Amino acid sequence: MVKKTQRGNKGVVVVVNRGAWIAEEDQKLVEYVRIHGDTNWRTLPAKAGLNRCGKSCRLRWLNYLRPGIKRGNISEEEEDLIIRLHNLLGNRWSLIAGRLPGRTDNEIKNYWNAHLGKRPLTIKDLNLKLNKRLEGTGGLKRPLPTRLLASTRDLVATATDPAGGGGGGGAAAEQLHSEFDLDRLLSLITNLDGSSSTGNDVGTEADGSGSTLEFEFDDLDKFMNYEDDIGSYLLN
């Protein structure tokens, strides 16, 4: 196990363990948190008899030891949700993880980087996914409007770089950008239950590389429960 010195309380140099946790450390941490709760991570290691920094303990607890954590086997539904939430929220892993019970931000982030981030998610992929969901209803009568599920950043990237190369495509990007029917999407979302002004206003934000949608939780909830409505909207 790797050791490292760091400044502890009052500048005292202490030796802390680094690297992979061993079963004994996990046991100590679980036992301590079970009795005393998961507060004051700074002093917890010393009290629990762990040669770890507080941050390390906190991370270990939150990501692996706390009850209710699901490990591995990301289901197709979860993956689908991750993709759509990422389209909405970007790399805000803690927010995304908050929508996936039992999953941690670290796991979502790792999964994205390992499986999804590298894979260019095309509109065709999204259409195929939705058609699969709509099996038995005849599938989509017309292509899914890209503006509903993909951020303009992704669209612009696709438009400017259709073959994976770089540069160019400004006109196409501009066209796609103009096709991003933000107002339409927002009005669909806010009118879902007929209450467009609930105090949880939907906002938008430009980040320079294309707009990213920002939703208050209630609106996001609506959107995530909106899949069937998107389907019926497209089929009608």
Added chain:
DNA sequence: AATGAGGACAACCGCCATTCG
């Protein structure tokens, strides 16, 4: 069988926001 490449994932780091004295 040895080894190098690439993937997967656990853990660390640095920064920022919030809380507290």
Added chain:
DNA sequence: ACGAATGGCGGTTGTCCTCAT
């Protein structure tokens, strides 16, 4: 009001494992 302590987050790195050569 201010600074220190603490918590939380996203990005990055390190390590282990698998597989191809």
